[in-house]
Amino acid sequence: MTETLANPMASAATATTNQPLLDVRKLNKFFGGLRAVNDFDMIIYPGELVGLIGPNGAGKTTCFNMISGLYTPSGGEIILYGQNVAGLEPYEVTQMGVGRTFQNIRLFPNLSVLDNVRIAYHTHAGYSMIDAILRTPRYERMERELTEKAQDFLSIFKLERIQDELAMNLPYGEQRRVEIARALASNPRLLLLDEPAAGMNPAEIVTLMDLIHFVQERFNLTILLIEHQMRFVMGICERITVMDFGEVIARGTPKEIQADPRVVEAYLGKGATHAA
């Protein structure tokens, strides 16, 4: 179990390209009487980069929460690699290869950047608590290895210089990057990014787009992201799904979406047509 391939899932993914990585069927979620998500369907194939857009409150984050196990769906199936994961505990979903970031960044604020990333390695730590208590050679070795891996990740994200800073003391943009690094460190096949570009200026957004492209190729990831920054979404996503009021109102390539009158009306706003 000491293989050094980029991602163990990489070849598995290519071997089964015709099988969807994620197949969401008729997903529903009620909060009290409120229908937050209504018959949500989505298929994502391995290696894709899909965008999910829609007005605030359209149910996008609720879908994310259901896919990552934080919410139990009121109905429907979430099929990940042929297995229905609806209703699994979040940690189980994560262990099956779903990583995510949060809309309002949820780092571990009082821990260092390095620890934030190392926590994501937890399930692959390779030593037990007994090893830790006795400080066995195995602990020393694995802990060093784990730390190095985490540092490697940080250096991809140009965060290696701040590894000992507390997460809460970082500026917004860096917190975002740490969060993405942390999500990647949990070794996902499918990465869910909830508004990764929020709060970034256009220059930062360009960097982020490059970064996402890079990690996607590097780790052979499948990415589903929620984003409001249209330039970002249009520039990076291969396919886009648009939600409004818990329902999917359009799907297609960025070009198709921009031209779709329903989308323009519901989301981009009537002004968009005027302006364009």
Add this chain to the structure above:
Amino acid sequence: MRAFKITSLFALAAIAVSACASAGGTGGDIKVAILAPLSGPVPTFGVSTRDGALQAIDEWNAKGGINGQKIVPIVEDSQCTPDPALNAAHKVIDQDKVSFIIGEVCSKASIPISDYANSKKIIEMSPTSTATGVTVDQNGKVKDYIFRACFIDPFQGKVAAKFALGTLKAQTAFIMLDQSNDYVKGLAEAFEQAYTAAGGKVVGKENYTGKDTDFSTILAKVADAKPGLVYLPDYYNIVNLVTKQAKEKGITAPFMGGDGWDSPDLDTKAADGGYYTNHYSPEDTRPEVVNFVKAYGVKYKDDKGQPKTPDALAALAYDAGNLLFTAIKDAGSTDTTKVRDTLTKISFDGISGKITYDADHNPVKSATILHVTGGKVVFDSVVNP
């Protein structure tokens, strides 16, 4: 290497401390520690005990001390809880270097103190710890240096049973006891044994805990059982609550209890008609009692500014002090072994009667029975063992 500097700093500091500590000894005086629960669950006992003991010390000092040596009291709060009590004992024994301790009040605090004091050959004179385990260890061996001024639980129980059947002619009794209080439990068990042995019938027995305030459930059962007597050997605060609630429920059976009833705060109206066994009566006309009650009243005032009447705790603390000082005087030395030998053979006229010690360092003395009637506590009779 910084660690070593720190460590050596500590070592230096520690030596400095000890040098200072050993310099702070005073010669010529006899230090006596008073360990009393000034905080914790029963602070009132602590206050009485402290005041009683201080009274004795003041009187001796006024007379010029013991063999010319002044008595210096050191008061410590022992909280009626084992660890603070033990800390207090350590402090007075090792820090203040006392050889004589008056206290503790609660048995559960006296027991750990007595073990330590005995191992250090320090005389501990407990005024009111009634549990057998204070002067005798679990193997039945007497702790040489530990004494007490009060009689032990079984004695009071026996006296009460004798009185209940003989004088009160109560053929049935209901026993109420605090499961968690060894004093109450000891008395209740002794009473039950003596009472049934002498032909009385216990018609009910109910437990409560010392923190309870609502006794209506138990009293409902008492009312149901209609006993000739309710034996309630608890402290006055519980007695106040129980008797008041009993009166309100129309329970007419007389209540009877032990020395725990004795307090200026006993609600004499509620407890009207009750009897209790005690160490002494402030109405006793023996001169030492009269003098003590008077002197105590001069020194201590209650919250209304009236002279305080000493309760049994104060009287026993006073007796404990006098016993100890007399023994020191008679021994002619503050050597604790000599004082111990004197104490074991002492015959002393105290407030609570004539005291001699049996083999287990328990005083042999008489018990007084008091009757609560007409808003007053009156002397009823003396029962000899």
Add this chain to the structure above:
Amino acid sequence: MELDPLSLLISIVKIAAVMAWVYGLLRVMGHASKWVKIGGIIALFAVVQLAISINVGDSPILNNFDTGLLFQACTITMVSLGLNLIYGFNGQFSLGQWGFYGIGAYAAADITYRWTNGDAAGLLVAGIGVILIGVVILGLNRFLSRYRGLPVLSAFTLYLIGVIIAGVAAYYIGATLGPMLAPLFGTSDVPGILRSDLALQVVFVLAVFIAGAFAAEVAFLFGLPVLTLGSDYFGIASLGFVIVVNTLMVNSDTILPFPEMKGGRGMVGIPQVTTWFYAFFFLLLVIVVMRNIIHSSTGRAILSVREDETASKAMGINIANYKLLSFVTGSLFAGLGGGVYAHYIGFLSPGTFDFLIGFNPLIIVVFGGLGSMTGTLVAGFFWMFFLEGMLRVLLGQLGTEAPTWRFVLYPITLLLMMLVRPKGLLGSVEWGFLKRPVAPRRGGNDSARGPAGVVPALK
């Protein structure tokens, strides 16, 4: 009487010396060199041991009053460290620590009490019981992990049944084997080999460990369902636990079958075997184990639960397990502390384990700083030497009325402290040994290594 300025100075020096000693301890333990580490620990132990045994003038440098405070500081620190693991590091607001402390104290005391009274059954039943229950819990845990979404009450019921069966089995095995050892105890005239001092020392150490394990197992059963509650509700439920345990202690001779515990009268005759060595040893053990847990992957998982449960779930962490783990470990420390305490004081009474006194570890933990082991350590020693040491000594000199002020000054100090430093004495600062090991930064030029070199190689 008047305040003697010298004694005030002595008290201050004493507290400073103790603080310096704690600092030194953490420093030497954190030293890079193994030999400095070992030598330093031995030296620090020796300093205290010498101070206890060498007389300056007519009394040792550290008299029994001081050593008593040291013992109690060690035990209360152990208990508080456990609570800090539960509350400070894992974020579970628990008021139940005192109950586990009491369980540990009574369990250990009962084992050695029976032993010194020539009855080995106590040790056997408790030892076998703890092992069997542990096996049952771990086995059931493995078995039940096959079921997903198992309601916690069902799991609890199954564990409870398993534990009861294991306990009963242990009782019968122990009760059968125990009397067989009786001849080895000898008679009152001819002490048998099991009555030797050495045997008692061994039994004492075993008893402390068994007591800790027992407390941990109780913590598991209690924590399993109750840890699912929200924070304040959990706090109150755990406070309830303390009161239930206390009530059982009061009734240990009637409702529980332990006449030797004597219920509310208090248990006497516990051999006073705890020496400075043992107190020091167990405290070090707790510090080392806790520090090693905290600074490992497990510890990071525990911390992440406190920081953000949702994010922690999304990192693949089974937060219920880690809550339980830290609760059980924290209670284990409390149990160990109880075992050491019981054999120091030699007398146990339910009054010691009252819920009001049970706030003490919480006060110490918050006073020192949540999530700071150093803070707890410093606060534990400081608290003991300030409240039981300094205040007692100083007020004792101020006359016969002054000691009643001790518990008036103490809350005022507490209040001022919280108002001045609401995050505790040390916040989350750690000293020496307890500091998080700083991961070395990777040297060289990262970009030169290129993305190809930054492969997240996971197994």
Add this chain to the structure above:
Amino acid sequence: MQQANTSQRSVPATRKSGARLAWIGRAFLLALALFAVIVLVRSFFDNPQLFAQIVISGLQLGFVYALIALGYTMVYGIVKLINFAHGDVFMAGAFVSFFAVTRFQLHLWPAMVFPNLPPIVVTVVGSITVILLSMAVCALMAVTIERVAYKPLRTAPRIAALITAIGVSFFLEYFGALNFVFSPRFIPYQRPFDVVTWYIFDGIHQVMPGQNPPQGSITFSNIAIIIMVVSILMQLSLQFLVRRTRIGKAMRATAFDKQAAQLMGINVDRVISITFAIGSAFAGLGGVLYAIAYPSINTLLGVLPGLKAFVAAVLGGIGSIPGAFVGALIMGQAEALTAGYISTPMRDAIAFTILIVVLLVRPTGIFGEPEKEKA
């Protein structure tokens, strides 16, 4: 390698569903409940009068707890603070009334001012004055405590305020126990009015001193009735205050969202002070009634009733006013019935066990709103 990894990752999904085993837990709870019901039913048929008597004493206790619990729940609802000093404010209420009665004879003032008043009016007006005074002093005290010990810590971690609350509680207990304050003694409490007891047996008769009520009668006293009536009245008036008045609505708004309340121009600090004042006035009232019912007071008086009232508030769902009320009644009954039919020393243990079991079934108490799921 990949194989292993895939299978490892697929473990969770192939596990059996544990939901099918939910019956085990339910059966366990059911067994507990059944046991309790059987014990109660048997006891009832054994001796119905005794049962009724026990229930009455449980009611009396429960209604006192309710008065204290209301303050706990209000304060918790608005500042999320477990105000451990609340029980000591309760104690202070009892002491204030004690001094008002014994030192100043305040309960007799109507007779002094208007000598011709009928005694019943004197007693009623006098007692009410004493109670009002206690309530006012308690309210003032609580506001002071809040300003000194809690307000500076409003932005600090919640636990800091909890520790100061414990500190304030210790301070009140031990400062009160100083000799020149209340002294540490248990003091027999002098009631502003006498307690009268009646028994039900072929109609209602008054119990005369020295007369045993007949076998099988049920007794009750005026103080029990007063406690119940006052407690219900206070609960209703509190409901009115919170539902209908401006300040009550401001309290609810502040409890729900302090910042939004500030944006409405609500002075949050003042609303919090008023909440403390009202809650503590109730505690003071409870203190007086409690002391009248159980007339022996000392400075540690508030610890246990305070704790139990708090538990009652948690049981009912802390933050909820009807919850506090119902929780208190359950606590009262649990204690009385345990004392009556199981064992008095076990009653705290049983009461807390009930709390834990209820919380396991309803994690936020009987009337508590479920905690919001956050993500």
Add this chain to the structure above:
Amino acid sequence: MLLEVNDLNVFYGAIHALQGISFNLEEGEIVTLIGANGAGKSTTLRTVSGLLRSRSGYIRFKGQDISSVAAEQIVRLGISQVPEGRKIFAPLTVQENLEMGAYTRNNAAEIDSSMQRVFASFPRLKERVNQLGGTLSGGEQQMLAMGRALMSRPKLLLLDEPSMGLSPILTEEIFRIIKEINSQGTTILLVEQNALMALSVAQRAYVLETGSIVLQGNAGEVRDNPQVRNAYLGVG
């Protein structure tokens, strides 16, 4: 000048959230602040309404420095905020929510007339007057939040993301009401993610980027700025 904000610096812990922001509002204007999530728009509003304290810089309202005035006092001065996410009091009824909005006022008759005016603007609220705030739909909650803010009869209304989560029709409705409120004499400072919509009602606009103002001008100018079109309008 009704509101004058000068060189405002606000920190969240170590994070420098507002880095020297200056802007102003004339009486009767609608001014909008646009920018990405986390750019500091809400922080600006929260600082103006007194929920946050600035480390340096000042805020003047009608010439009076309000940077250190308590939030509840600022309401009395005539600034009312409709917070992001609406923050209505879920356990209170619609009517009680509105009463809370008028907490600073004492004249029952005037309050009643204000309430009638709010009902006139938002007839849907009148239908649901006894319903609990938490049971309203998103659009109704937004109306309630705005109505509640109007109950204090503010001179200046701060609107934080009023269209969040609303359907286009509702959004338009809300913006129509915003204009209406403005035409009745209330000055409005609007923070909005739907930049196009915001720019269509506002007279002037400021563009925020990571805590500082990068662009300002008339709404039309801002809308035609290519960078803005690119970054915030998703077109270009």
